[in-house]
Every structure is written in C-alpha cells, then in structure tokens.
C-alpha cells in the first residue's frame with residue numbers, strides 16, 4: 309500500500325469523524341427539548357414547565373411574548389417562583405438576551421421581547437427558583453422572516 313493512498317484514506321476518515329461528531333452535537337441540542345422528562349437528580353425540583361410563545365409564529369422584527377407555566381409533580385401551580393430567561397440562537401453565537409418573567413398568577417409567568425435580530429431556530433433557557441429549589445429548562449422555537 310502506498311503512503312499517499314493511506315494519507316488520503318486517513319483524511320477521508322477524518323472528515324467522516326468530524327461529520328459524525330457534528331451530528332452527535334446537533335442531536336444532543338435537539339434532545340434538550342422542553343418536553344423531556346425531568347432527570348431524577350436529587351437537586352431537580354421535578355417541576356413541570358410549559359412554554360407558550362405568542363404569536364404562535366413569532367416574526368423577526370415583531371414583538372413576541374413568552375408565557376411559562378410552572379406546576380409541581382402533582383400538577384399544582386407554582387405561583388411564587390423567581391423566573392428568568394435567556395434567549396439565544398441555537399446554531400450560532402449571537403450572544404444572549406436576558407429576559408425577566410413577571411408572575412401573572414395561576415403558575416403563569418410572562419416575558420416579552422420587542423423583536424428578534426434574526427429568523428431561524430432559537431432557544432429560551434428558563435431558570436425558576438423558589439428558595440433552595442432550582443429548575444432549569446431549555447425550550448426551542450422558530451422565528452420566521
């Protein structure tokens with residue numbers, strides 16, 4: 309076998325490996341979806357968080373609002389948590405936009421943005437804190453042109 313051929317083969321194998329790693333990273337990103345069940349870690353609250361984006365098809369240069377509903381594992385609404393959020397685009401580094409959620413009663417918390425800088429896939433990382441109970445959930449949504 310010539311060294312030249314084996315060098316080419318190594319390079320090809322390298323590209324395949326990079327492709328596989330990229331796919332694994334993308335799949336990992338998608339698996340952080342909102343509806344994933346809470347991990348049974350000791351520090352996890354077991355709270356259920358649900359996100360509603362309004363309008364249903366948010367648009368790039370338009371305002372949008374986010375409503376997070378929080379309930380405990382038995383479905384009881386949690387009305388007195390401190391809730392903050394961080395928005396970022398999933399496929400590029402455009403920085404993070406912090407948002408503050410205001411309690412609206414019945415376990416609902418609301419935040420809004422005036423616009424998005426770009427259309428495409430975004431994620432909203434939500435942190436809810438009540439005393440020593442902390443919950444982190446990441447939601448994905450799309451912004452349209």
Ligand SMILES: [Cu+2]
Pocket residue numbers: 397400402426428
């Ligand atoms: Cu972007």
